[in-house]
Amino acid sequence: MRYGTKDVLSGVEFSVSRGEVVALLGPNGAGKTTTIEILEGFRARSGGHVSVLGTDPAHGSEHWRARLGIVLQSWRDHGRWKVKDLLHHLGRYYGPYSTSGRQRPIPTEQLIDMVGLGEQQEQKISKLSGGQRRRLDVAIGIVGRPELLFLDEPTAGLDPHARREFHDLVHQLSDMEETTILLTTHDLSEAEKLADRILILAGHRIIADGSAEQLARQVSNQAEVRWSQAGQFYVHSTDDATTFVRQLFHQHGDQIGDLEVRRASLEDTYLSMVHRIETGHDDAAVTTLEGAPR
Numbered sequence: 001m002r003y004g005t006k007d008v009l010s011g012v013e014f015s016v017s018r019g020e021v022v023a024l025l026g027p028n029g030a031g032k033t034t035t036i037e038i039l040e041g042f043r044a045r046s047g048g049h050v051s052v053l054g055t056d057p058a059h060g061s062e063h064w065r066a067r068l069g070i071v072l073q074s075w076r077d078h079g080r081w082k083v084k085d086l087l088h089h090l091g092r093y094y095g096p097y098s099t100s101g102r103q104r105p106i107p108t109e110q111l112i113d114m115v116g117l118g119e120q121q122e123q124k125i126s127k128l129s130g131g132q133r134r135r136l137d138v139a140i141g142i143v144g145r146p147e148l149l150f151l152d153e154p155t156a157g158l159d160p161h162a163r164r165e166f167h168d169l170v171h172q173l174s175d176m177e178e179t180t181i182l183l184t185t186h187d188l189s190e191a192e193k194l195a196d197r198i199l200i201l202a203g204h205r206i207i208a209d210g211s212a213e214q215l216a217r218q219v220s221n222q223a224e225v226r227w228s229q230a231g232q233f234y235v236h237s238t239d240d241a242t243t244f245v246r247q248l249f250h251q252h253g254d255q256i257g258d259l260e261v262r263r264a265s266l267e268d269t270y271l272s273m274v275h276r277i278e279t280g281h282d283d284a285a286v287t288t289l290e291g292a293p294r
């Protein structure tokens with residue numbers, strides 16, 4: 001993808017399976033929103049091949065569009081409408097696209113309940129708090145019971161409780177409704193909790209593709225084992241934590257307490273991979289982890 005003479009994305013290649021939750025990570029300006037907007041059909045690409053639900057987004061029909069759900073980074077409109085009325089109104093748009101396997105829209109009351117806006121349903125949208133507004137954005141994104149849902153930084157501005165509820169909602173959508181979800185976030189713990197698979201976009205391309213665990217192993221095989229023994233705390237780094245822990249118990253048995261095995265966090269992994277790209281020390285191609293369990 002090129003803006004004017006500037007290449008923003010080149011050689012970006014990935015596919016997402018039905019029901020998968022994929023998090024797209026990357027530094028500011030890496031091209032996450034551009035990627036998502038191309039997939040949504042909102043932005044014309046300058047080259048390459050793209051297929052979303054079997055259709056090139058540049059030529060998507062209304063029927064195709066009705067199968068997608070989109071939560072943009074920000075959305076400001078309809079301030080004078082009431083929450084319930086807006087959702088009911090938008091839902092009606094999806095009625096003609098209902099199928100026997102996928103009833104559209106989600107009934108308004110059920111939807112309001114799913115996003116936790118029960119108390120605000122009669123409230124004007126302009127009077128919602130930032131977090132309540134974000135819940136409404138999510139409701140608008142899923143009102144048509146999408147097969148594929150795009151979420152661009154969905155939890156920005158949500159308090160920890162609302163964030164947890166949102167995570168439950170994502171699990172519900174992917175498990176019960178088989179919704180495929182592609183989300184961007186700068187919250188790495190969120191990506192780790194929500195995503196089956198993580199894509200890291202940096203230096204115009206995808207530099208890593210796999211589960212959080214798989215990416216961590218790419219950066220370092222070392223695990224840190226911590227334990228206590230006779231009131232003392234110990235730390236040991238090893239590339240074979242299982243054997244080490246087995247030997248530890250063999251030698252000291254019941255004396256071992258507070259055992260913890262820690263691998264590189266997604267944050268450690270992410271920072272290390274992006275740093276390698278930004279400092280030009282990455283000679284490896286895309287880290288794709290095919291065939292490994294996810």
Ligand SMILES: Nc1ncnc2c1ncn2[C@@H]1O[C@H](COP(=O)(O)OP(=O)(O)OP(=O)(O)O)[C@@H](O)[C@H]1O
Nearest residue numbers: 003004006008026027028029030031032033034035
């Ligand atoms: N309409 C545009 N015209 C020209 N350049 C653009 C346009 N939109 C984005 N860009 C540039 O393309 C690059 C990728 O932007 P994009 O918004 O896709 O990044 P991002 O990964 O979503 O960033 P962030 O994490 O900050 O949201 C940036 O360098 C940005 O300046």
